[in-house]
Amino acid sequence: MKFFSFWRSLASFRVRIALNLKQVPAEAIHVDIDADAHRADAYRKLNPQMALPALVTDDGTVLVQSLAIIDYLDETFPNPPLLPADPLGRARVRGLALIVACEGHPLLTPRVRRYLNRELDLRDSQQSAWFRHWTVETLAALEGHLAGHKATGTFCHGDAPGLADICLVGHVTAAINQQISLSPWPTVKRIHETAMALPAFAQAHPRVQPDTPEAMRVK
Ligand SMILES: N[C@@H](CCC(=O)N[C@@H](CS)C(=O)NCC(=O)O)C(=O)O
Structure with missing residues (x-):
């Protein structure tokens, strides 16, 4: 492949x-x-x-x-498996994943930045406000769904990593890149830290890839 x-x-x-x-x-x-x-x-x-x-x-x-x-x-x-075996669990995990992949992330892509910049001629500070706003909205939505939910475990759903965790860590990475403190969203923060401690997650991180520019590499 x-x-x-x-x-x-x-x-x-x-x-x-x-x-x-x-x-x-x-x-x-x-x-x-x-x-x-x-x-x-x-x-x-x-x-x-x-x-x-x-x-x-x-x-x-x-x-x-x-x-x-x-x-x-x-x-x-x-x-x-990256999805739970039961239909309700699968729907919950897909819902969490889509909060990131379908609602939050599309507003943060380079093509959106390009449009804000070139077509709408927004200042850097306005563009940053845009990215921060949608990043924070998504973090708050995730925390609201995860905190205190009986299906939330070590990871987003139970005690094994799955699709929701995969999406969560990507979104948290976007937040960290913008220097957004995660303290208002403790469940999201905890799951991010737990997932990123796993080699499968850590080795996939953007800053350790073969094409990561030298200046951006984790030392
Ligand atoms: N919903 C798509 C998002 C794909 C996407 O927007 N990828 C970004 C990088 S994360 C991209 O290639 N952007 C190019 C651009 O915005 O011009 C997916 O989950 O694969």
């Missing part, structure tokens, strides 16, 4: 964690968003949405959208 990704892409981060948890090897092909390589013909032909990541299976099938890719991996490589 070929995995088209970019070091600081949070959607790529999600798929990297799933690949690591399932110990599925994939050849990483780095597409430099900062150099607009995702808009060049070579990648646009693969994914006309011009977004990362994409996974190309051994028979050449192109899969896009991190959650769809993770679903494919979960169905093809069932261990460890």
